[in-house]
Amino acid sequence: MDLVYELIFTVFPYLCLTVFVLGHAYRYVTDRYKWNARSSEFLEKKSLFWGAILFHIGIILTFVGHAGGLLIPQTYYDLFGITGDMHLSIAHWTGEVVGIAALLGCLLLLGRRLFNLRVRAAGTFNDLFTLGALAIVIGTGVYNVFFGRYNVLYSVAPWIRGIVTFSPDPDLMRPVPLSFKIHVTAAWALLGFSPFSRLVHIWSVPVFYFFRRHILFRRRATGGTGAEALSSPAPGGKEG
Numbered sequence: 554m555d556l557v558y559e560l561i562f563t564v565f566p567y568l569c570l571t572v573f574v575l576g577h578a579y580r581y582v583t584d585r586y587k588w589n590a591r592s593s594e595f596l597e598k599k600s601l602f603w604g605a606i607l608f609h610i611g612i613i614l615t616f617v618g619h620a621g622g623l624l625i626p627q628t629y630y631d632l633f634g635i636t637g638d639m640h641l642s643i644a645h646w647t648g649e650v651v652g653i654a655a656l657l658g659c660l661l662l663l664g665r666r667l668f669n670l671r672v673r674a675a676g677t678f679n680d681l682f683t684l685g686a687l688a689i690v691i692g693t694g695v696y697n698v699f700f701g702r703y704n705v706l707y708s709v710a711p712w713i714r715g716i717v718t719f720s721p722d723p724d725l726m727r728p729v730p731l732s733f734k735i736h737v738t739a740a741w742a743l744l745g746f747s748p749f750s751r752l753v754h755i756w757s758v759p760v761f762y763f764f765r766r767h768i769l770f771r772r773r774a775t776g777g778t779g780a781e782a783l784s785s786p787a788p789g790g791k792e793g
């Protein structure tokens with residue numbers, strides 16, 4: 554039994570994290586031209602719009618909540634007067650809203666990939682697998698928020714912190730309900746799979762777009778060869 558806990562709650566997470574890091578490096582070096590979200594907007598817009606908006610808002614806020622709620626120890630919240638009960642209650646209510654948004658969006662995207670003929674014809678098994686895996690991770694997470702009724706602050710949270718600080722303690726996961734165990738194990742597996750899917754686009758958020766210099770388009774000078782337009786402003790000094 555001890556070995557099983559060691560394998561599932563120590564070895565498996567580190568295996569997934571290793572594949573995650575090396576997999577991204579490998580994919581970046583070998584397959585850089587396919588490193589993108591592989592948009593299918595030109596095939597179908599309507600359900601993509603609602604699915605993608607709900608899903609992305611829900612999942613990004615869920616990540617923020619997980620990072621803030623699980624990685625920061627409760628003792629820091631206590632310093633600011635946020636007790637364990639308050640922390641759990643905030644996590645519970647916000648988790649319900651953002652979790653439902655992410656799940657609804659994910660199911661819309663999955664339904665679109667399964668039932669829209671054009672999207673299905675252009676898609677791959679990898680696309681379906683990615684959305685299916687996301688639906689399992691988010692679905693079990695939403696189930697835990699609504700029905701789990703379990704205090705993760707002194708079990709799952711210190712276990713995750715132990716993993717990221719290289720001092721893992723699988724015993725912390727012993728009393729945790731099965732639905733939480735499935736949720737975290739599926740999440741590690743998805744993390745390990747992500748470098749080989751379209752999820753790589755997460756690391757290419759175009760933040761520099763907001764700070765880049767403007768691109769200046771000049772009007773081509775009429776009657777000329779066009780070469781002068783490159784070196785001088787358009788007639789009348791106007792810039793298009």
Ligand code: HEM
Nearest residue numbers: 590591592593594605609612613662666683684754755758
């Ligand atoms: C960090 C900011 C993010 C940005 C800017 C972003 C942007 C995009 C864009 C532009 C698309 C293509 C939509 C289209 O088909 O036109 C997309 C699709 C997708 N994104 Fe993101 N994304 C982000 C984060 C995430 C995260 C955190 C996840 C999941 C963990 C995720 C999962 C997906 C999935 C599964 C699709 C495919 C949807 C489909 O076509 O079926 N994204 N994203």
